[in-house]
Amino acid sequence: MALMNVQLKDLTSAIHRTGQHAFDAGNHADIWLGEFIDPKERIHEVAINVIRSAFPAKEVKQFNEKLLREARLWATLDHDNVVPFLATCPVIQLLQ
Numbered sequence: 001m002a003l004m005n006v007q008l009k010d011l012t013s014a015i016h017r018t019g020q021h022a023f024d025a026g027n028h029a030d031i032w033l034g035e036f037i038d039p040k041e042r043i044h045e046v047a048i049n050v051i052r053s054a055f056p057a058k059e060v061k062q063f064n065e066k067l068l069r070e071a072r073l074w075a076t077l078d079h080d081n082v083v084p085f086l087a088t089c090p091v092i093q094l095l096q
Contacts, residue, residue: 003069003072003073003076004072006072006073006075006076008068008071008072008075008087008088009086009087009088010087010088010089010090011036011086011087011088011089012089012090014036014037014038015034015035015036015037015046015048015089016034016035017032017033017034017048018033018034018035018045019032019033019034022050028051028052028055028063029049029050029051029052030049030050030052031047031048031049031050032047032048032050033045033046033047033048034046034047034048036086046086048089051063051067071085071088
């Protein structure tokens with residue numbers, strides 16, 4: 001299966017943060033605690049990886065392409081030791 005054919009869900013409207021501050025951080029992103037409300041209205045605790053937007057304009061396109069490639073690959077994985085990839089959220093209102 002070609003990774004470009006993997007469709008990623010957009011769950012922006014079904015995810016919100018629950019903490020006041022990120023609980024962890026990496027080189028390019030902050031990790032927030034959040035909740036996902038599934039179609040059956042069940043609530044699931046999730047980690048939200050929020051990419052920092054402090055990249056030079058010339059690097060944004062390359063970074064987005066790499067991020068989408070990794071997300072598509074992760075979405076294809078199915079193993080007991082791998083956390084499932086749920087979806088992308090192009091916009092998260094963290095200040096709500």
